[in-house]
Amino acid sequence: MAPPPRRRDSPQELPDELIVEIFLRFPLDEPSCLLRASLVSRRLYRAVSDPFFRQRLHELHRTPPALGFLHNRDDEDIPRFVHSTASAFPLAAPDDHPSWEVVVDCRHGRALFLIHYQVARELLIWEPITGAQHRVPVPAAFENLCPTAAVFCPVEGCSHYNCIGGPFRVVFVFAVDDNDEAKFFTSASVYSSETGTWGEVTRILNRAVCFSSPYRSSVLVWRSLFYFMADGSDILEYDLDSHALARLESPDPYTDTFSLMVAEDGGLGVCKVSDPQQLKLWSWQESDDDDTDGQWVLSRVIYLGNLLPNGALPLSSLSKRVLFFAEVANVIFVTTDDGVFTIELQSERAKKVCDHHFWCLVPVVSFYTPLRLLNLSEEAGGEEGGVKEEKTVERAHQLFGKGTNAVKEGDFDHSFINHDLKTRFDVFGGKHDFVM
Template identity: 30%
Template sequence: MTCRRRRRRGSLPAPPPPLEDDDILREVLLRIPPQPSSLPRASAVCKRWRCAAVDPKFTARFRAHHGKPPLLGFFQCRDDDIMFAPVLAAPDRVPPERLDLHSEAHLLGCRHGRVLVFDVSRAEVLMCDPITGEQRRVAIPPEFKTGHVNGAVLCADRGQGHVHGGCRSSPFKVVLVFMRSPDHRPLACFYSSETDTWGHLIPTEAPHPGSACCGGAQSILIGNVLYWFYAIYGILQFDLDRQSLDVIEAPLGMNVPRNHDIVQAEDGTLGLTILSQPNIQMWQRKVNCQGVATWVLWKTTEMHGILGLSPPTEVVKRGAELILGYDQDANEMLLHLDGTVYIVQLKSMQSRKLWESDHVTACHSFNSLYTPGDCSSLVLIL
């Protein structure tokens, strides 16, 4: 009996099955950076590499491995057209003309690899996938033809392990908010591509703000709640689970257009950035033990303390600084200072110069993770 026990304790586990060559190749490809040029360039090596790079099982693993997709650039309305401004350097820089939408419709937002625009003349919203060129039009409810409209698009897949940004075949949702005439109180409506129907109108009893426009504002998704600015009065909040619309009063300092933006705070809650020379203030929405929510100032940074910005003497007059947009995935803010656009990482407060422009308009971040099979019509500057 003793000898048998010794033999069992000393037995070695069975060796793992040998890896096939294709399995080793996929493990190598899985670890290359998720930048736009990575997989297309790898797939150009040979037929075997391309077959591995476009395999649906591999691309699903690739997205899951890298998580959040990279920021490719920003969409903005310019000269009655929707233009794309890339932010990456070659070989990952996407030529802007490849993603320009060439549409006179109103840009409402970008999320999960899709762009949402509002075609006023046709009373439709248009969902675009700029990478593949796929488009889908949906007629809006008749009430939305009479107000200032804003909205958001998002992927409807909430399955465990699903990674947004390259989920082009997944169902999607659209939320529209608008200022109802003549009292300018906000209403919302929810659309599901799975049922191809709009839900009922969702009102809120918000006070009249005195200024009714909310069009053009970028939405932020925190948890399962969407947020937009509501003129200079506060923030619109749409809860996707409860299908409810509310208004949150904002802290003081939001009385100057484009000097503030909604952000995600470091603990994953609702936050605000307010720009006021010579400081950037970071506010956070806190809920106390009694369930009462208040705004708390959690960080103040002087402008000259941001690495990469022009020295204070080169930033001319007060009021030349504007917030143009926000990339939630990377927690980066788009900042316009006297004709120069910078992107600022809000945690490290480091920045880099993107481009020079006197054109000031809201910018919507576009993040996408794609494979060679997704972008046959997309040519990178390699």
């Protein structure tokens, strides 16, 4: 008589801190990895949705990825958010986001929409990762000339890895037509979520700086200077410290196809497709002489013919333009005859994002982690912290090394979670065929 089958011992459970170290090394271009891991068990869900996990992501990777972009194209067949990562993932959409809400900015974990763009009376601030939203009335001084706006985190020294849910501010820029004196004023005001009020309106007297379309970009430089691309060749500067407004011209005063960006030195830059084969980048150089204005310097030329596939480049640059620069991620979005491409400025790698064509898009730059919806209780006897201990990191590297081939094959999340679930089913019984 055959002996009874020997009972197999349960596999040793990995400590939480080791699981965290493994998850931290999932490819940033595969947000669905963390999402799928969070669905395996309550324990894994808690590990990847904890705010501390976002902090560790920032400490390890430093630079968040460009997850995709929001756009203003009125097409029900195209999702409002288009992912630029290798795998798709869900975002917590606003409860109500009709097509007449125009997205104009996204920064520090928040997207900003103008409601009824031409005659905006309300702003919508939306956190793509958490789904939280706030509605803010426009300043009382605003009438009906086309505005623009930008959102940012005001916390001094914040690294912005986890400032979602915290305080925010909005810079609202608009033109005022003084009919009594036949003068135009360009005005700006800052809203604080902490006080729930708009600050004093700053204005400069000049020909009105207008934003007649939502195709214009903005950029934050040195944490204190906002720049807005206006109609024509105008660039508007707003100083967050002094609340002063100033105006400067783009490198070519006869074209309006520039997009703002952060230059390699951290200062103001612009970029433009000036030739079917060339993407040109300029940087603004301040003058040492107080009596002399600064100047634009051509700092770099990227030959798109070496990066984009055949057929993507049109016969003229009119159908190809820079749509937006993704701050922090240092990525430029370019539209071509073949669709939208991203260009990483550091590596000059190009990647096709989608087949559709857009005239306006706003990048979403953030670390993606599943939203923590539940107040999960802590496990009894669990130790707090400890993820930085040397032995834990060393063991994590050893285990992570075993998955290198799976990463190269683009199948790490499936291999890891499939192995985990297979082990569980082998021990406790059942089938482990599932689709991910």
